[in-house]
Amino acid sequence: MSDSDLSENEKHFKNVYEGVPEKIDGDGHDDDGKSAEDVSDTDSDSANEKYKAIPDLTADQIRGLRFCSSLDALKFYSSYAKSYGFVVRKDEVRRDERKNVVMRQYVCNKAGLRESKYFTMVRKRSHKPLTRTKCQAKLRIRLDYRTSEWKVVSFVEKHNHEVTPSKYMHVIPAYRTLSESDKAQVDSLHSSGVRTCHIVGFMTAQKGGYSRLGFLKEDLYNYINRQKHYKLRGGDARAAISYLRGKADNDGMFYSKYTTTEDNKLKNVFWADGCSRVDYQCFGDVLAFDATYGKTKYNNPLVIFSGSNRHSQTIIFGWALLVDETMETYKWLLETFLEAMSNKHPKSVITDGDGAMRKAIKQVFPGASHRLCAWHLYKNAKDNVKNKLFLTGFSKAMYYDFTIDEFEEHWKNLVSEHDLVGN
Structure with a gap:
């Protein structure tokens, strides 16, 4: 279809919304040799006229629009939606035999209804507020094979809900962005x-x-x-590395090691001072390996290696900040810990029961017995058992200083008292 076959109205909006320049070569220049990124005052004025024209378009004028691509149509409808107080959502799409998209439909974000299965689902939390109202507002476009243009084939203007006033549009997440x-x-x-x-x-x-x-x-x-997340060239990461180097200058036995990603961002870091390394040689038969102390503001898990001395006092063997909690990361951490501690293996390792952590321990500490932390066992019981009397007895079993015979007797009485024999 040539331009002579189009109506004057179609010609006007075709020229306005197809974009200028119409053709960009491989170097990013239009037919006149001007860079597509260079915008003159005239181009800026045209862009402003284009933006201001969107709210003034009638439904019939929109139905006569044509676009160079489906993305252009989406940009137009999104600008239209922002002017009228709603948000656009991608909806139906159809493809031809070659899997090429030939039809796209964009709808109001309140189109459709929540599926009924979600109302009968058993949930611990209450349902989110209903936001779908089965709104019919939409813009449907179809590819015209003769002109390779996308033409509007259906446009529904009216909404069945109140639209957002213009003074509140800046708080809608879809329109919040830093240029x-x-x-x-x-x-x-x-x-x-x-x-x-x-x-x-x-x-x-x-x-x-x-x-x-x-x-x-x-x-x-x-x-x-x-x-400032993880970057080594500045910010907190660089300060942390500088701090570790300073500690090493003042402590001849200080040990630290860190890894970086391919783009030079901090990944994992481990450190232990001289006192911690000496304490491990004396009291390192039992190693507590805990990653539940919380996470930093960068969402890094904090891992602390700890133990107990002869006075039942908690002592720290080392610290680590990790990028994630995978088996590969834990394996690197345990191997680094062994390197720092002169390759002395613990006889028993106490953890919170994390699956990835458990696999890493079996590979790096094959001869160590693995036990679960009493605190985590009690926390798990407290979250799942609501009988306060049982929890009191269970806490006593976890934390009291029993002999083996005393523990067996206490546990037998606790199970019998609450009719849990055989469970």
Whole structure:
């Protein structure tokens, strides 16, 4: 189909929404040799007219639109949705015999209904609030083989629910984002020592209010945290490595080891001071290996190796921060621990029962007996048993200093008292 076969209305919106320039060569330039990233004042004005025209379009005009790609159609409908107070969701898609997409449908995010099976499902937590209202608003496009364009074949304008007022659109997650210019400004201010809360206030005043900011305070905090996550070239990771090197200069027996990813980001780190290494040689027959002390703000598991001296005091043998809790990571950690402790193997290892941890222990400490931590056993019982009298007796069995015969007698009485014989 040539342009002469199109109506004047179709020609107008075809030119507006197909984008300028119409063709980009392999070097990123249009037919006139101008870079696609270079935007002149005229181009900027055209873009503003294009954006302002979207809310003014009638339903008939939208039904006559054509797009160069389905992505262009999605961008248009998303801009339209933002102007009218709703969010777009991808819906139905159809393909031809060659598996090429020939039809796409975009709908309001409140289209459809929650499946009935979720209402009868037994849940510990209450159901999330209902958000689907079976809204019929949609934009359907189909590929025109003759022109290789995507034309609108169906457009439903009306919603069966209230749309979001424009003054609240900036809090909708789908429309909250930091632009590249925002990120550059945030990076510059943060590297200069400006606190995050002050950056938010400055950018809010700069843009004329929270509604024009484009993101929330939480989004900015999350972005800054992601930027300094694991990076060795600056921030907390570099400070940590420098601290370990300083400790090694002051402690001849200090030991540390760390690994990095392919893109030079901190992965795993282990350290033990001279006192810890000496204590392990004296009291390292029983090793407590615990990864449940919580995680850092970078979501790294903190692992602590501990034991007990002759005065029943807890002593620390080493520390580690890990990137994850897989068997390979635990294996590296235990091998590094052995290297730091002159290859002395423990006789017994106490853990929280993690599956990956258990596999690593069997490979690195094949001769050590593996036992579960009493605290974790009691916690598991407390979470699953609601009988307070039984829990009191169970706690006594876990923590009292019984002889073998005394423990057997106490356990037998506890089981019999609560009719648990045979369970």
